[in-house]
Amino acid sequence: DGGITQSPKYLFRKEGQNVTLSCEQNLNHDAMYWYRQDPGQGLRLIYYSQIVNDFQKGDIAEGYSVSREKKESFPLTVTSAQKNPTAFYLCATKGSIGTDTQYFGPGTRLTVL
Amino acid sequence: AQSVTQPDIHITVSEGASLELRCNYSYGATPYLFWYVQSPGQGLQLLLKYFSGDTLVQGIKGFEAEFKRSQSSFNLRKPSVHWSDAAEYFCAVGAPSGSARQLTFGSGTQLTVLP
Numbered sequence: 165d166g167g168i169t170q171s172p173k174y175l176f177r178k179e180g181q182n183v184t185l186s187c188e189q190n191l192n193h194d195a196m197y198w199y200r201q202d203p204g205q206g207l208r209l210i211y212y213s214q215i216v217n218d219f220q221k222g223d224i225a226e227g228y229s230v231s232r233e234k235k236e237s238f239p240l241t242v243t244s245a246q247k248n249p250t251a252f253y254l255c256a257t258k259g260s261i262g263t264d265t266q267y268f269g270p271g272t273r274l275t276v277l
Numbered sequence: 278a279q280s281v282t283q284p285d286i287h288i289t290v291s292e293g294a295s296l297e298l299r300c301n302y303s304y305g306a307t308p309y310l311f312w313y314v315q316s317p318g319q320g321l322q323l324l325l326k327y328f329s330g331d332t333l334v335q336g337i338k339g340f341e342a343e344f345k346r347s348q349s350s351f352n353l354r355k356p357s358v359h360w361s362d363a364a365e366y367f368c369a370v371g372a373p374s375g376s377a378r379q380l381t382f383g384s385g386t387q388l389t390v391l392p
């Protein structure tokens with residue numbers, strides 16, 4: 165079954181702990197994205213990756229890190245340096261250049277206690 | 278820099294009534310435009326997109342949108358709203374093909390449907 169998988173759906177962590185959010189896709193899409201969503205602010209881009217072993221900062225990259233070791237996977241680590249990490253995190257993918265449409269996973273809600 | 282404005286934070290309509298959600302964009306060239314819908318706690322689902330050609334675009338679930346270059350708008354419409362349409366709707370503008378970064382989102386419009 166093709167699609168984008170994000171796990172876990174809900175995640176609770178204590179303040180000061182790093183946490184890694186998973187994003188996996190079997191769509192064979194080249195580009196992958198991480199967005200953060202807060203109420204009333206729409207989606208803000210954290211990081212994106214066009215190809216394996218390459219990624220770029222988005223608008224709000226501070227306090228986050230990513231890796232792209234495989235085409236199918238683009239994990240996001242929320243570090244202790246992120247001052248307000250509680251949010252809904254969305255992963256998206258896009259096919260090769262020319263398709264121009266991003267498709268979204270179901271999201272992970274992170275709550276820092 | 279590209280930007281998107283959705284002027285209405287919250288809209289309430291009765292079931293069966295018509296709907297129009299507004300979207301204004303700022304972009305230096307012909308943009309790529311998208312409407313997505315999000316149910317609570319879920320990811321975003323693509324409703325429709327405009328790249329070029331006919332300015333009236335048909336999407337899923339009976340939605341349509343019209344690109345008006347002179348007004349920098351891409352408003353979403355539906356002739357008769359169903360209770361299941363209650364959700365949050367996001368308009369997005371994209372850079373041309375070749376730009377991996379691509380999308381800028383509006384802040385969303387929350388739709389409530391009254392029985």
